[in-house]
Amino acid sequence: MAGTFAKLKQAYQLFKTIDFKMLAKLSEKIDLSQVMTTVAQLDENQLNGLMKMLGSRGGKKKSPPIDGDFYDLGGRLSPEDRALQLKVRAFMETEIQPIVNEYWLKAEFPFEIIPKFAALNICGVTYDGYGCPNRSYLMEGVIAMEMARVDASIATFFGVQSGLAMGSIYMLGSQAQKDEWLPGMQQLKIIGAFGLTEPEVGSGAAGGLTATAKREGDTWILNGQKKWIGNATFADVTVMWARDLDDNQVKGFLLRKDTPGLSVEKIHDKMALRIVQNGLITMKDCRVAEADRLQHANGFKDTSRVLRMTRAGVAWEAVGCARGAYENALAYTRSRKQFGKPIAAFQLIQGHLVEMLANLTAMQTMVYRLSELQDAGALKDEHASLAKVFCTMRTRDVVSRAREVMGGNGILLEYNVARFVADAEAIYSYEGTKEINSLIVGRAITGMSAFV
Structure with a gap:
């Protein structure tokens, strides 16, 4: 009895949605008695679905917000x-x-x-x-x-x-x-730079720096070159890393921009991070006072402390790059129409979007935990390295799919994905390549070092 009453109530609700003028016109095209017979045979779920469809009256459905933070x-x-x-x-x-x-x-x-x-x-x-x-x-x-x-x-x-x-x-x-x-x-009244990488020395910085420092009394004489140094063309001070000729240890110096013998050449024709002003720094007998030597930087282990801290930030940058690409691509697929409807309505496009979101969400949860470890004072080199490896790899996949769902428009700057595609390549390489960071993690999990 209760089921019959529920059906009658649903039928009444459906009856209230009928436009009888439209029904009269419709009767000229279809057999309404057959339609009513079919409706009477619908079960509860089918009837609810029909009511929902009719209730929408063809109104425009509100799209969900575009938000790459899927797990909030x-x-x-x-x-x-x-x-x-x-x-x-x-x-x-x-x-x-x-x-x-x-x-x-x-x-x-x-x-x-x-x-x-x-x-x-x-x-x-x-x-x-x-x-x-x-x-x-x-x-x-x-x-x-x-x-x-x-x-x-x-x-x-x-x-x-x-x-x-x-x-x-x-x-x-x-x-x-x-x-x-x-x-x-x-306050950004003083701009800084960080001079570690050299023209011939990237991953081998721990033991192979060619930039040298020689102490003469209370003065240090610095010679050599540094490459890919961000902010170098306009920095007021550069944290310069050089190998002490006396003890062969890496030491840090605060090199002021007006130091005699210091010259900076902007690196041109980059395909990525083009707004970053990278420079080739040359030092020819640059004299630095002992007071401008970083007093607690006495070996590459000290340099590594800084890199460990900032490498976590690079993993977060990779997440941001991926999120920007995903959100712009999602917005594009909602507005771009082909075959009479937005391409976001097609299965293959949704497949790409979901894989992008899955990668992005995995990256976000990883770096969130990484920062929790850092805040707890428990961050290790291998933690930061694993996040850098994984996030930069997944970012490359996300930006690639973002460009793919946008078709040819994906290579145009105006659609705000092409930059992410290019910039992902730089993020993938700086602050330690995939290979070097993988070996740091490998050493931690095996107890054996595969470094040369």
Whole structure:
């Protein structure tokens, strides 16, 4: 009896949706008695489905929001941190997005954004004192992701300034050096660079630096070259790494931009991170005072402490790059129509989108946990290396699929995916190649070193 009553109630609800003028016209085309007989034979689920379809009256269905944070990791942030995340996002979308393609094409840096960038108050985000916010490593990662979500070059600029350059001084400098440099760098009144990689030495930096340092009293004489140094063309100070000729140990120096014998040549014709101003640095008998030697940098193990910290940030940048590509590709597939409907409605396109999202979500959860380890003081080299390997590999896959679902338009800058495709290649290689980072992890899990 109850089932019969439920069916009668559903039938009544269906009856209320009928437009009888339209029904009269419809009767001229189809056998309504047969339709009614068929409807009467529908079970409860089928009838509910029919009512839902009729109730929509052909109205436009509201699309779900475009959001690459599928597991809502942002919801785990404190309200204060969430507000900062959205503040950085708004800055990137309003100040960077409108100009990024222009500057990418010109391979120039938008210096006019630096004061606005400084107003965000995020440089040295994890440091205590010197005007720094003293937030978590998790928040530092989220900031890097938000920047790379719009442009990886700006994220790289931030990583060099806030991470590599400021981090070297914060972790390895004397108190006098911290007092001199960090407040100005935090406010972006002083721009920093990090000089480790050389023309012939990348992965072998631990034991093979050709840049040398020779002490003469209270002065050090630096000679050699550095390559791929971000911010080098306009940096006020470069954290320079060189091999001490006396003890063969890697040491760090604060090389000021007006030092005699120092010259910087901009690297041209890059296919990736074109906004980043990479330089080839040449040092010819550059004299550096002992007071400008990083006082707690006495070997490559100290250099590695900085790299461990910033390598986690590179993994977050990879996530941002992938997220930007995914979200732009998803928006495109919703608006691009072929065969009479948006291409997002086709199975093959949805397959690509889901694989992109799966990779992105796996990457996000990985770096989130990575930063939790870092905040707990438990981060190891192998943790950062595994995240760098995995995230940069998966990012290459995500940006490739993003370009694929956009067809030929995917190679045009105006559709905001081509930059991510190119920039993913640079992120994949810098701060340790896949091979080197894989060997760091391999050593940790096997107990055997495969390094030469």
